[in-house]
Amino acid sequence: MCGIVGYIGNKPAVDILINGLHQLEYRGYDSAGVALQCEDKINIYKAEGKLENLSSELTLHKREFENATMGIGHIRWATHGAPTVINAHPHTCNCGSLVIVHNGIIENHKELKALLEKKGAKFRSQTDTETVAHLIAYKYEQTRNLTEAVRLATKEIEGAYALCVMHKNEKNKLVATKRNAPLLVGVGEGEYFVASDVPATIPYTKKAMYLHDNEIVTLTLNGMKLINPDGIELAQKIETLPWEPVALSKMGYKHFMLKEIHEQPDVIRNILVGKLHCAEENISLNEVKLTKDTLKELNRIQIIACGTSLHAAMVGKYIIENFCGIAVDVEASSEYIYRKTVTDSKTLVIGVSQSGETADTLTAIKQSKAKGSHILIITNRPDSAMAREADSLLSVNAGIEVSVAATKSYIAQLVSFYLLALYMAEIKGSLDNATLQSIKTDLMIVPQKIEQILSNKESIQQCARHYANTKDFIYIARGINYPTALEGALKLKEISYINATGYPAGELKHGPIAMLDESMPVLSILMKGSVYEKLLSNSEEAKARNARMIALTNSKDEKLKELFEFIIEVPDIQELLSPIIAIIPLQLIAYYISEYLGKDVDQPRNLAKSVTVE
Numbered sequence: 082m083c084g085i086v087g088y089i090g091n092k093p094a095v096d097i098l099i100n101g102l103h104q105l106e107y108r109g110y111d112s113a114g115v116a117l118q119c120e121d122k123i124n125i126y127k128a129e130g131k132l133e134n135l136s137s138e139l140t141l142h143k144r145e146f147e148n149a150t151m152g153i154g155h156i157r158w159a160t161h162g163a164p165t166v167i168n169a170h171p172h173t174c175n176c177g178s179l180v181i182v183h184n185g186i187i188e189n190h191k192e193l194k195a196l197l198e199k200k201g202a203k204f205r206s207q208t209d210t211e212t213v214a215h216l217i218a219y220k221y222e223q224t225r226n227l228t229e230a231v232r233l234a235t236k237e238i239e240g241a242y243a244l245c246v247m248h249k250n251e252k253n254k255l256v257a258t259k260r261n262a263p264l265l266v267g268v269g270e271g272e273y274f275v276a277s278d279v280p281a282t283i284p285y286t287k288k289a290m291y292l293h294d295n296e297i298v299t300l301t302l303n304g305m306k307l308i309n310p311d312g313i314e315l316a317q318k319i320e321t322l323p324w325e326p327v328a329l330s331k332m333g334y335k336h337f338m339l340k341e342i343h344e345q346p347d348v349i350r351n352i353l354v355g356k357l358h359c360a361e362e363n364i365s366l367n368e369v370k371l372t373k374d375t376l377k378e379l380n381r382i383q384i385i386a387c388g389t390s391l392h393a394a395m396v397g398k399y400i401i402e403n404f405c406g407i408a409v410d411v412e413a414s415s416e417y418i419y420r421k422t423v424t425d426s427k428t429l430v431i432g433v434s435q436s437g438e439t440a441d442t443l444t445a446i447k448q449s450k451a452k453g454s455h456i457l458i459i460t461n462r463p464d465s466a467m468a469r470e471a472d473s474l475l476s477v478n479a480g481i482e483v484s485v486a487a488t489k490s491y492i493a494q495l496v497s498f499y500l501l502a503l504y505m506a507e508i509k510g511s512l513d514n515a516t517l518q519s520i521k522t523d524l525m526i527v528p529q530k531i532e533q534i535l536s537n538k539e540s541i542q543q544c545a546r547h548y549a550n551t552k553d554f555i556y557i558a559r560g561i562n563y564p565t566a567l568e569g570a571l572k573l574k575e576i577s578y579i580n581a582t583g584y585p586a587g588e589l590k591h592g593p594i595a596m597l598d599e600s601m602p603v604l605s606i607l608m609k610g611s612v613y614e615k616l617l618s619n620s621e622e623a624k625a626r627n628a629r630m631i632a633l634t635n636s637k638d639e640k641l642k643e644l645f646e647f648i649i650e651v652p653d654i655q656e657l658l659s660p661i662i663a664i665i666p667l668q669l670i671a672y673y674i675s676e677y678l679g680k681d682v683d684q685p686r687n688l689a690k691s692v693t694v695e
């Protein structure tokens with residue numbers, strides 16, 4: 082949500098800023114802007130909507146900033162005030178000398194605004210951010226030092242922020258700081274890049290320094306200086322990032338989502354390396370820092386997550402209970418944080434998050450940590466705020482996921498849950514050897530099975546086209562694949578805007594069946610195993626109400642052809658592992674419907690990949 086970029090160096094700043102903002106588009110936004118240091122003033126350009134609108138605006142004015150080699154930029158996802166040009170960042174003080182971009186929410190903005198208005202600040206926008214511009218400008222009047230002004234101002238700000246600031250009088254200087262919002266500095270040769278996330282810096286340099294909360298960095302053409310909130314200079318921790326620029330290209334695929342779906346077999350192989358060597362050996366999971374004794378004694382686990390990660394958590398609950406016999410609760414973070422939760426030092430709390438920045442999950446984790454629970458984080462971003470809260474960190478290593486709709490990170494979270502559940506089962510001795518070995522053997526060949534589905538995706542594309550014009554879509558399943566139904570429906574909703582819902586099939590007759598008629602597609606996730614026959618009966622019930630029946634199945638039963646108008650066949654797999662296989666065609670159905678309808682697959686309307694507000 083919102084993205085910040087900044088550049089100081091010797092190249093044309095505008096190209097780097099716009100390119101950086103494009104790389105952050107996945108975060109979700111509805112307006113954009115840049116500020117460029119020109120001869121004797123700072124010029125600001127903003128536009129509503131997509132970055133193309135900002136680029137058109139810039140083209141009209143390009144003579145004004147062609148020599149600019151320093152600037153800041155922003156994409157805004159509206160929270161305080163509509164997505165208008167006035168509310169778009171950068172924001173300034175009264176005279177336009179002090180310019181800032183901000184990501185996060187200033188909680189005490191009303192109080193600060195009242196104080197600043199008394200001192201003469203004239204507010205133009207409805208944003209919380211503008212208060213910070215006036216506040217820093219006020220501190221600057223007193224100190225005449227931009228870094229010091231930022232340092233003093235941030236002491237009075239409550240809430241979350243990543244800020245990048247420039248001042249007309251301090252040419253060739255950028256100041257950046259953060260609290261509870263991500264920010265890093267890309268370190269090039271005689272140039273620096275500020276960004277909310279790695280994709281904006283990695284095309285230029287692999288060297289980066291992550292800012293920690295409350296640290297303030299000052300960037301000039303002569304170098305950078307890092308200080309703590311007391312003004313004490315800190316050592317710089319520049320690291321070489323493991324990301325490759327190629328990870329950010331579509332590699333010939335039409336959309337990032339399709340590329341990321343195809344990466345899934347390798348994502349799984351990657352996770353298994355070093356953790357699962359062969360079926361006869363125990364799972365190796367050094368990341369789990371709980372002692373074996375504590376693990377054996379655990380009698381309760383809570384898993385907290387949002388969105389797609391929540392669905393991975395639901396599969397996690399199923400397998401941990403099944404493999405380890407430990408009671409597991411799963412809850413949406415946004416619900417968890419507003420009730421009295423029973424959590425203590427004997428509870429293991431697992432937070433699941435692709436981004437590691439989701440505000441609700443982060444708050445939930447902090448709450449449980451304060452109560453003394455061991456915190457295990459499953460995330461794709463070991464550099465994230467959530468990772469820093471972890472007592473145990475399971476990094477899923479799916480690589481940067483650009484498409485807003487999560488696919489490969491979901492698969493990576495699922496596989497991480499399997500490894501964790503197997504690991505705990507081995508320590509507890511809660512599964513017999515034959516079962517353990519059979520699950521491990523089959524887990525190792527899951528990537529090939531996914532490859533089989535991907536090499537036969539034309540039939541799934543055909544199915545998607547057949548139903549693309551529907552207004553509603555129902556997914557039904559039971560048992561371990563109920564979360565698969567929820568995730569399949571979420572994928573379709575997110576990127577095609579079709580009203581899709583996942584139900585536990587047994588619940589159909591308690592209400593949803595009233596919705597069924599000849600216009601309603603019902604997709605039944607019919608994987609062989611304990612609930613197969615039951616689900617078949619539920620599918621019959623739906624068929625009897627004339628619903629348009631689709632099966633996603635690993636069964637070769639010929640009789641299915643009488644019941645279903647479309648059958649998507651997937652390779653055979655044991656029931657306990659079937660969620661990893663069953664979700665692939667559902668991701669593809671959502672993708673192909675969205676693409677067929679001409680929707681913005683990778684950046685669906687209103688959504689953000691990293692939801693940093695509660």
Ligand code: G6P
Pocket residue numbers: 387388389390433434435436437438439442485486487688689690691692
């Ligand atoms: C947003 C994204 C979803 C994601 C959810 C949780 O809503 O659009 O794709 O599942 O946040 O994000 P997290 O990063 O915590 O997994």
